[in-house]
Amino acid sequence: MSDLIRSTAAELAAKIAAREVSAVEVAQAHLDRIAEVDGSVHAFLHVDAEGALAAARRVDDDVAAGREVGPLAGVPLALKDVFATEGIPTTCGSKMLEGWVPPYDATVTRRLREAGVVILGKTNMDEFAMGSSTENSAYGPTRNPWDLDRIPGGSGGGSSASLAAFEAPLAIGTDTGGSIRQPGAVTGTVGVKPTYGGVSRYGLVAFSSSLDQGGPCARTVLDAALLHEVIGGYDPMDSTSINAPVPPVVAAVREGVTGDLSGVRVGVVTQFSGDGYQPGVLRSFEAAVAQLKQLGAEVVEVSCPSFDYALPAYYLIAPSEASSNLARFDAMRYGARHGDDGTRSAEEVMAITRDRGFGAEVKRRIMIGTYALSSGYYDAYYGSAQKVRTLITRDFEQAFGRVDVLVSPTTPTTAFKIGERADDPMAMYKADLCTIPANLAGTPAMSVPSGLSDEDGLPVGLQIMAPALQEHRMYRVAAAYEAARGTVLASVPELAGAR
Amino acid sequence: MTSVDELMDYAEVVERFDPVLGLEVHVELHTATKMFCGCANRFGGEPNTHVCPTCLGLPGALPVVNGKAVESAIRIGLALNCSIAEWCRFARKNYFYPDMPKNFQTSQYDEPIAFDGWLDVTLDDGEVVRVEIERAHMEEDTGKSLHVGGATGRIHGADHSLLDYNRAGVPLIEIVTKPIPGTGARAPEVARAYVTALRDLLKALDVSDVRMDQGSLRCDANVSLMAKGAEVFGTRTETKNVNSLRSVERAVRFEMTRQAAVLASGGSVVQETRHFDESTGGTSSGRTKETAEDYRYFPEPDLVPIAPSRDWVEELRGTLPELPWERRRRVQQEWSLTDAELRDLVNAGAVDLVAATVAAGATPAEARSWWVAYLTKEANARGVELGELGISPEQIARVVALVNAGELTNKLAREVVTGVLAGEGEPEAVVEARGLKVVSDDSALERAVDEALAAQPDVAAKIRDGKVAAAGAIVGAVMKATKGQADAKKVRDLVIARCS
Numbered sequence: 001m002s003d004l005i006r007s008t009a010a011e012l013a014a015k016i017a018a019r020e021v022s023a024v025e026v027a028q029a030h031l032d033r034i035a036e037v038d039g040s041v042h043a044f045l046h047v048d049a050e051g052a053l054a055a056a057r058r059v060d061d062d063v064a065a066g067r068e069v070g071p072l073a074g075v076p077l078a079l080k081d082v083f084a085t086e087g088i089p090t091t092c093g094s095k096m097l098e099g100w101v102p103p104y105d106a107t108v109t110r111r112l113r114e115a116g117v118v119i120l121g122k123t124n125m126d127e128f129a130m131g132s133s134t135e136n137s138a139y140g141p142t143r144n145p146w147d148l149d150r151i152p153g154g155s156g157g158g159s160s161a162s163l164a165a166f167e168a169p170l171a172i173g174t175d176t177g178g179s180i181r182q183p184g185a186v187t188g189t190v191g192v193k194p195t196y197g198g199v200s201r202y203g204l205v206a207f208s209s210s211l212d213q214g215g216p217c218a219r220t221v222l223d224a225a226l227l228h229e230v231i232g233g234y235d236p237m238d239s240t241s242i243n244a245p246v247p248p249v250v251a252a253v254r255e256g257v258t259g260d261l262s263g264v265r266v267g268v269v270t271q272f273s274g275d276g277y278q279p280g281v282l283r284s285f286e287a288a289v290a291q292l293k294q295l296g297a298e299v300v301e302v303s304c305p306s307f308d309y310a311l312p313a314y315y316l317i318a319p320s321e322a323s324s325n326l327a328r329f330d331a332m333r334y335g336a337r338h339g340d341d342g343t344r345s346a347e348e349v350m351a352i353t354r355d356r357g358f359g360a361e362v363k364r365r366i367m368i369g370t371y372a373l374s375s376g377y378y379d380a381y382y383g384s385a386q387k388v389r390t391l392i393t394r395d396f397e398q399a400f401g402r403v404d405v406l407v408s409p410t411t412p413t414t415a416f417k418i419g420e421r422a423d424d425p426m427a428m429y430k431a432d433l434c435t436i437p438a439n440l441a442g443t444p445a446m447s448v449p450s451g452l453s454d455e456d457g458l459p460v461g462l463q464i465m466a467p468a469l470q471e472h473r474m475y476r477v478a479a480a481y482e483a484a485r486g487t488v489l490a491s492v493p494e495l496a497g498a499r
Numbered sequence: 500m501t502s503v504d505e506l507m508d509y510a511e512v513v514e515r516f517d518p519v520l521g522l523e524v525h526v527e528l529h530t531a532t533k534m535f536c537g538c539a540n541r542f543g544g545e546p547n548t549h550v551c552p553t554c555l556g557l558p559g560a561l562p563v564v565n566g567k568a569v570e571s572a573i574r575i576g577l578a579l580n581c582s583i584a585e586w587c588r589f590a591r592k593n594y595f596y597p598d599m600p601k602n603f604q605t606s607q608y609d610e611p612i613a614f615d616g617w618l619d620v621t622l623d624d625g626e627v628v629r630v631e632i633e634r635a636h637m638e639e640d641t642g643k644s645l646h647v648g649g650a651t652g653r654i655h656g657a658d659h660s661l662l663d664y665n666r667a668g669v670p671l672i673e674i675v676t677k678p679i680p681g682t683g684a685r686a687p688e689v690a691r692a693y694v695t696a697l698r699d700l701l702k703a704l705d706v707s708d709v710r711m712d713q714g715s716l717r718c719d720a721n722v723s724l725m726a727k728g729a730e731v732f733g734t735r736t737e738t739k740n741v742n743s744l745r746s747v748e749r750a751v752r753f754e755m756t757r758q759a760a761v762l763a764s765g766g767s768v769v770q771e772t773r774h775f776d777e778s779t780g781g782t783s784s785g786r787t788k789e790t791a792e793d794y795r796y797f798p799e800p801d802l803v804p805i806a807p808s809r810d811w812v813e814e815l816r817g818t819l820p821e822l823p824w825e826r827r828r829r830v831q832q833e834w835s836l837t838d839a840e841l842r843d844l845v846n847a848g849a850v851d852l853v854a855a856t857v858a859a860g861a862t863p864a865e866a867r868s869w870w871v872a873y874l875t876k877e878a879n880a881r882g883v884e885l886g887e888l889g890i891s892p893e894q895i896a897r898v899v900a901l902v903n904a905g906e907l908t909n910k911l912a913r914e915v916v917t918g919v920l921a922g923e924g925e926p927e928a929v930v931e932a933r934g935l936k937v938v939s940d941d942s943a944l945e946r947a948v949d950e951a952l953a954a955q956p957d958v959a960a961k962i963r964d965g966k967v968a969a970a971g972a973i974v975g976a977v978m979k980a981t982k983g984q985a986d987a988k989k990v991r992d993l994v995i996a997r998c999s
Contacts, residue, residue, distance in 0.1 A: 100558075327595065333600065
């Protein structure tokens with residue numbers, strides 16, 4: 001396996017800037033790796049080799065000309081297929097958008113391009129980001145590089161799997177209920193959900209507008225921080241974007257790697273344990289907490305009672321917003337069109353297209369959301385869910401009055417088998433039990449690898465949560481923890497087809 | 500379609516029933532850009548050229564509120580004597596329609612920006628009716644569908660439809676009245692007067708083109724009837740596609756008559772949307788609302804709440820121009836008009852034009868006599884608004900000046916105006932081209948007088964004898980010789996001077 005694909009983004013950027021290696025060589029090495037292993041992993045829906053090499057060439061030209069380049073210039077990246085990319089197909093894992101080539105770039109896409117980041121292609125995802133396993137992709141599931149019979153998490157399974165398969169050193173995901181963190185946890189990679197409003201949603205195809213948040217995925221905490229600073233920050237095109245500087249996350253990582261967490265107060269959320277939690281996951285979590293204590297952190301237990309209602313509240317709010325957001329897919333302007341044989345009315349064509357274009361999980365959520373917003377039910381469902389949301393936000397505020405960060409397992413279990421929960425939506429939804437509260441409160445949270453579960457040898461994630469715009473706190477703790485326990489990806493199996 | 504008179508005599512309608520009105524007016528703001536994106540907000544244009552990812556509802560695109568539109572909404576609210584919300588949100592109104600890019604309309608629901616106001620409306624005879632305003636809220640316009648084929652031009656029966664999204668996302672303010680009971684036989688007139696007053700108000704605020712023919716001012720008329728003396732309102736219908744002030748009045752009158760006929764024959768009025776037909780003056784059934792549409796409103800999560808500070812609201816109150824009724828009161832005083840004169844002026848829609856003519860140098864009386872007495876007839880004859888006649892207040896003022904300078908007679912002045920209206924150019928050019936100048940060259944006039952005196956020596960002798968009245972025959976001859984372009988008084992003076 002080439003050293004280039006094993007390198008971190010920070011290492012690659014340094015080598016490219018120092019002209020020790022060209023961005024084109026780096027891009028080509030990753031494109032070769034994709035060609036080699038993606039047949040078995042299926043992390044990508046679309047690979048843009050030509051565009052990637054052209055972007056790499058531009059970085060090489062800049063470096064050769066002595067022009068200043070950004071901290072991630074020339075580093076390849078896998079972009080979740082939910083971000084609009086001008087000239088590159090964007091499907092959101094749905095047949096509804098098969099063949100749609102956006103005429104514009106998402107703000108995240110634009111910032112990546114401007115920073116000289118090399119976009120390799122678009123990654124697989126649950127259709128319209130609805131799911132926790134990437135099995136809901138209309139283009140077939142992504143497989144977990146740790147065990148190809150298992151799911152890589154979802155909805156951003158493609159992004160996290162591409163990191164664990166060494167197809168890309170960086171990826172972008174979106175996290176509505178855990179879609180960055182849960183895939184990060186089950187693939188042994190780092191995934192960060194920033195503060196709501198911290199990363200522009202302009203050009204991010206909406207699932208649930210009040211919860212969706214784009215964020216960085218990487219193999220190391222430092223790489224995630226570097227990417228966070230590239231994509232984060234105010235965007236006037238997104239009204240919900242926060243007009244404040246990006247929290248100093250790279251500096252926080254540099255502080256964290258010194259390994260000293262003395263003075264840092266860490267709260268263990270008592271609600272996230274017990275029934276439904278895999279023992280090996282809980283043991284890994286306890287070991288992680290012990291490690292944090294060893295690094296000098298002060299650990300206390302914190303109760304957040306409203307978190308028990310987070311899952312049901314989420315499954316009213318997210319589908320409600322989705323039912324409205326997905327209404328635009330009607331065959332009139334772009335995307336799929338079915339049943340237009342010249343005899344049918346516009347309404348019939350809309351109905352036939354939506355019936356054929358959407359998968360089962362998307363339809364389920366559209367129907368739940370449509371019902372929850374109906375007159376006569378609004379107060380009982382959507383209204384109540386919003387109240388729970390307020391209570392959860394209060395629980396966070398009270399907790400952060402006592403501690404600097406909160407920790408929990410990222411997911412109750414390690415990666416499950418493909419097909420295992422496909423017919424049991426409730427079991428599938430529970431994969432997001434620990435990650436959803438941060439989405440409802442709009443606060444930042446991340447998952448960092450906490451070793452392998454002792455019973456199945458699969459990766460486990462430690463979730464670290466911080467108050468709004470205090471990302472640097474969680475990055476610091478994550479960096480210290482990562483430095484102390486070392487990487488898990490060294491033990492990811494060689495993939496079939498790998499040299 | 501049944502003609503309105505076959506249904507029931509209007510006198511009988513209002514004798515047996517009391518109408519209740521409710522008027523919903525949509526106003527397109529003439530901001531430079533659309534409500535939620537940077538696209539040009541302009542009427543017309545090549546289809547689908549004023550569009551972007553946001554107003555086309557492309558996946559991923561997001562809205563950003565146009566601050567100027569919020570400002571206009573607040574000013575409209577203030578001018579309508581409304582309270583301005585301290586905090587309000589946009590909401591999504593969800594329904595599927597091909598000309599709506601997102602299949603939801605970003606609107607406001609239970610938190611309108613302005614609420615609880617009123618507008619005083621003056622009827623033709625001077626009676627004032629106070630119309631209570633329920634709310635004014637902000638929303639975005641839809642695109643336009645052009646249904647091709649089929650007889651009606653409506654979606655049902657069409658072969659195919661063309662969609663133009665240039666209008667999608669244009670800022671709209673919807674102004675909704677409270678129910679207006681108690682107007683009796685005058686309900687149609689009240690409806691027209693209300694929309695007229697609103698139009699004048701919006702024009703004075705300079706927030707909209709208020710062109711009903713172009714759809715920048717649209718009125719939906721809700722009408723219901725209840726038995727005379729009843730207290731519970733009847734079932735209402737909502738009539739759309741009412742595209743002129745006159746149509747507002749006709750549509751209300753037709754609906755009153757139609758509903759009365761239905762009720763009188765023992766039937767019941769169906770709650771539905773109806774379409775007004777300009778050519779027949781009738782309404783026809785549109786969507787039936789028996790399955791009440793559920794719009795599943797919820798707060799728009801892509802936008803942040805609007806919280807206009809009280810300081811800003813007061814600042815905007817300070818920017819309100821003189822409102823039409825204030826202006827009317829002022830001009831009545833300044834121009835010393837009787838109530839009847841003011842009413843004629845207002846009914847002619849000529850206040851602004853007369854004021855501009857006065858500003859350009861004419862006296863109020865001169866300006867009124869042109870606009871109200873003369874040009875209103877011309878406009879009616881041509882079927883256009885006074886302001887669209889094709890002559891400006893400045894041009895009228897220049898014609899007046901020419902008359903005052905003795906260069907035109909009143910008769911010639913009318914001919915000059917006719918020339919301007921016919922597109923022959925500026926008044927001076929018309930004078931030149933048509934050769935309309937008063938003959939004031941003294942030597943030419945003197946020559947004409949001498950010739951006339953020479954031709955009628957007996958008359959000349961009489962004048963010399965002091966019979967001044969005889970001068971009329973000479974004056975007439977001179978006027979004839981100069982083709983009416985001489986000032987008759989001047990000719991007369993000259994004749995007497997030559998004979999003394």
